[in-house]
Amino acid sequence: xxxxxxxxxxxxxxxxxxxxxxxxxxxxxxxxxxxxxxxxxxxxxxxxxxxxxxxxxxxxxxxxxxxxxxxxxxxxxxxxxxxxxxxxxxxxxxxxxxxxxxxxxxxxxxxxxxxxxxxxxxxxxxxxxxxxxxxxxxxxxxxxxxxxxxxxxxxxxxxxxxxxxxxxxxxxxxxxxxxxxxxxxxxxxxxxxxxxxxxxxxxxxxxxxxxxxxxxxxxxxxxxxxxxxxxxxxxxxxxxxxxxxxxxxxxxxxxxxxxxxxxxxxxxxxxxxxxxxxxxxxxxxxxxxxxxxxxxxxxxxx
Numbered sequence: 001x002x003x004x005x006x007x008x009x010x011x012x013x014x015x016x017x018x019x020x021x022x023x024x025x026x027x028x029x030x031x032x033x034x035x036x037x038x039x040x041x042x043x044x045x046x047x048x049x050x051x052x053x054x055x056x057x058x059x060x061x062x063x064x065x066x067x068x069x070x071x072x073x074x075x076x077x078x079x080x081x082x083x084x085x086x087x088x089x090x091x092x093x094x095x096x097x098x099x100x101x102x103x104x105x106x107x108x109x110x111x112x113x114x115x116x117x118x119x120x121x122x123x124x125x126x127x128x129x130x131x132x133x134x135x136x137x138x139x140x141x142x143x144x145x146x147x148x149x150x151x152x153x154x155x156x157x158x159x160x161x162x163x164x165x166x167x168x169x170x171x172x173x174x175x176x177x178x179x180x181x182x183x184x185x186x187x188x189x190x191x192x193x194x195x196x197x198x199x200x201x202x203x204x205x206x207x208x209x210x211x212x213x214x215x216x217x218x219x220x221x222x223x224x225x226x227x228x229x230x231x232x233x234x235x236x237x238x239x240x241x242x243x244x245x246x247x248x249x250x251x252x253x254x255x256x257x258x259x260x261x262x263x264x265x266x267x268x269x270x271x272x273x274x275x276x277x278x279x280x281x282x283x284x285x286x287x288x289x290x291x292x293x294x295x296x297x298x299x300x301x302x
Contacts, residue, residue, distance in 0.1 A: 003131030003157070003262040005049040005255070006057045008123070008148045009042015010115040010139035011075075011085070012094035013067035014247075014287060019099050022107055031099075038074045038288035040094055040115070041137035041164065044248050048255025048291040049135075050078050052277065054262045057081035059126055059148070060140065061088050061114035068093035068114070074288070086122055088114040094139075098247075106247075115140050123147035130156035133262040135254060137162045142170040149176040158261075162254045163190060179215040179261075181254055187218055202226070203233055215267065219253055221246075224275055229267065236271045239279035239302035248287030253278040255291065276300050 018033040038047070042060050050056040058080050062068035064087060071093060075082055092113040100106045120143040128134060134152040136145045136159070149159045153176060161177040163169065166189045174180070187209070188196045197205045206218060206228050218226040224238030256277040260270035277297045284290035292300070 002055070002264055003129065003133060004055045004057055005046070005258045005262050006059065006126065006128065006132055006134045006152075006157075007042050007046040007049065007255075007258075008059050008126075008134065008136045008140065008145055009045060010040035010094055010112070010137065011043045011058070011060045011062050011068075011071050012040030012096045012110070012115070012139075013037075013071060014039035014096045014098060016098045016100060016286075019101055021101050022099060022105070035285070036070075037286040038071055039096055039248075039286075040071075040288075041139050041162070041251050042115075043071065043075060044251035044288045044291070045135055045137065045162070045255040045258070046075065046080050047078050047288045048252045048277065048281075049259040049262075050080050051291050051293045052256045052259035052273075052297065053294040054259035055081075056259070057084060059084040059122070061086040061091070061118050061122070063087075063091045063093040063114045064089040065093055067095060084122075084126060086114075086118070088117050091117050112139070118144040120144060120147040123151060126151055128152045128155035128157040131262070132157035133160060133258045134158065135160045135162065135258050136173075137251070137254070138164055138167055138169065142173065145173060146170060146176070149173065160254070160258055162250070164250060166190065174210065175212065177213060179217065180210065180213045181217045181219065181257065183219045183221075183250060206233055217257075217271070219250060219278075221249070222279070225271060227267070227271060236268075236275060238275055241279050241283055241302060243282040245285045245290065246282045248290055249278045249282050251287065252281040252291050256297065273297060276302065
C-alpha cells in the first residue's frame with residue numbers, strides 16, 4: 001500500500017516585482033510589473049508531491065490575513081490535506097518580496113512571519129504511519145523539524161531533509177535523516193568546504209562526507225544528480241531545456257522524488273521522474289504554480 005508524503009515546511013506568498021535594475025541605497029524605483037504567486041518551500045514541495053499523484057499532507061502555519069486565506073484556498077484546491085496547517089492570528093503569513101531585473105537576476109527579502117512561530121508542540125499533533133515519507137526543508141525552526149522527525153522515526157516512516165536555504169542548524173537533524181537532498185552550494189556549506197568541488201573532486205568529497213546518511217542526493221540542475229547509496233555513487237542524467245523561471249525547481253525535484261518513493265517506486269525510477277519534473281517546471285513562471293502534474297511528467301520529452 002502506498003504511503004503519504006507529509007511535508008513539514010513553510011508557507012509564503014511571493015510578490016514578484018519586475019524592475020529595470022536593483023535599487024541602490026536611498027533609491028526609489030518604479031516597477032514595471034507585479035505578479036503574485038503561491039510560495040514557500042514547504043508549500044511548493046507539497047504541491048509538487050500532490051500533483052505527482054501522492055496523498056500529501058502539509059504541516060506548517062499561516063497568519064489570519066489575506067495572504068493566508070489565499071494560500072489556504074490554493075493549497076486546498078491542490079488536494080493537499082491541511083488539517084495540520086496551523087493558524088497564528090498574532091503573526092503575518094510568510095511573505096517573500098522578489099525583485100527581478102532586466103537581466104533576470106533577482107534579489108529576495110523574506111518575512112518568515114507565522115513560519116518562524118512553529119515549535120515542537122506543533123509537531124506533537126502529527127500522526128505518522130509506516131510507509132510515509134516525511135519531508136523537511138529549512139525555512140521553519142529546528143525544534144519543529146526535530147520533533148517531527150523523531151515522531152516519524154518512531155512510527156516507522158522515512159525522513160527526507162532538504163537543508164535549503166542553508167543555515168546554522170541542530171546537528172541532531174542529520175542523525176534523524178534517511179535521505180538528504182541538497183545542491184552543490186549547500187553541500188559545500190554543510191561540509192565546510194571553501195569552494196564547490198568539481199569533477200572527480202566532487203565525487204571524492206561525496207564518497208566520504210556525512211557517512212551516517214543512508215542516501216545522499218546531490219542535485220546539479222541541468223546536469224542531473226549524483227547519488228550515494230550503500231557506498232556506491234552513480235550519476236542520474238539531467239535535461240537541458242530553455243528555462244523561463246528556475247524558481248522552485250529544487251522544490252519540484254524534492255516533492256516529486258518524495259511522491260514517487262511514497263508511491264512505491266525504487267530510488268532510480270524516483271530520481272528519473274524527479275529530474276524530468278524539475279526540467280519541466282523551469283519552463284513555466286512562478287514556484288508553486290509551475291509544478292507539473294503526473295500526466296505531464298510522463299508525457300514530457302526533454
